[in-house]
Amino acid sequence: MTAAKAILDVRDLVKRFGGLVATDHANLQVREGELHALIGPNGAGKTTLIHQLSGALAPTGGRIVFDGADATDWPMHRRVHAGLVRSYQITSIFKRLSVLDNLALAIQSRSGGNMRFWRPARAERERYEAAAEVARRVGLAQRQDRLAGNLSHGEQRQLEVGMVLALRPRLMLLDEPMAGMGPDESGRMVELLLSLKGEITMLLVEHDMDAVFRLADRVSTLVFGKIIATGSPEDIRSNPDVRRAYLGDDEAGQFKDLGVPAARKAV
Ligand SMILES: Nc1ncnc2c1ncn2[C@@H]1O[C@H](COP(=O)(O)OP(=O)(O)O)[C@@H](O)[C@H]1O
Ligand SMILES: [Mg+2]
Secondary structure, eight states: OOOOOOOEEEEEEEEEEEEEEEEEEEEEETTTEEEEEEEETTTSSSHHHHHHTTTOOOOOOOEETTTEEEOOOHHHHHHHHHHHEETTTOOOOOSSSBHHHHHHHHHHHHHHGTTTOHHHHHHHHHOOOOHHHHHTTTGGGTTSSBGGGGOHHHHHHHHHHHHHHOOOOOOEEEEOOTTOOOHHHHHHHHHHHHHHHHTTTEEESOOHHHHHHHHHHHEEEEEETTEEEEEEEEHHHHHHHHHHHHHHSSTTSSSSGGOOOOOOOOO
């Protein structure tokens, strides 16, 4: 029959900031199980779109349909409860707590009242077992007793992914998880996201095109608030509109330049 169903369906979404249209009738479908990358030049509106999906910003128009339900007006906590979770959304890292304590807190926030009937000691033990499992999942088993504030930058980002995983997301939103990382750290993050593929549906905003093309099942390109193309990495790589958006000229440059917006290029 048709392709996997869309867990997220963004329909004609509009966000205005005064006279600026940051999201301009954007349409985007994320299918269950896929890793969907969202790319676009600086200022294209990627973060603004993610904020509307997470509930941090209210759209001016259009709809956000999550798992068949109209989530456009849902408050953030309801989205998280339904499984639409962005990193930093609810739980940021507590730097003076251990990795395991951080994860156990995230797990506790997920379970809410569900464990009330258990004896507290047992509930706590189960939480810490689950926390250790998440720590292992994100490559922090050897660091689980460290204070989160003593982790490296890359390890803190891994922990943030763990905090989201602890909430059992149905769709994980990631806005430039590799930002500020060196090659080793971003390599580890790519491996982590690769290991989650198929298990967790992801919408990933990312600048690093090597990472995008390694990770993504499908790619959407946002330019001036509009999705101008959605397709396989190969389709996007050869799409003239996408190349023009990045390069200002569909004949200029190599595709590898695609990841680096002109304004940001090192001199
Ligand atoms: N809170 C805000 N108020 C006014 N303008 C904003 C706000 N947030 C973002 N913008 C503007 O919206 C546009 C899209 O920004 P953003 O979503 O951060 O782009 P990206 O993440 O793709 O770089 C930019 O022109 C930016 O200056
Ligand atoms: Mg951004």
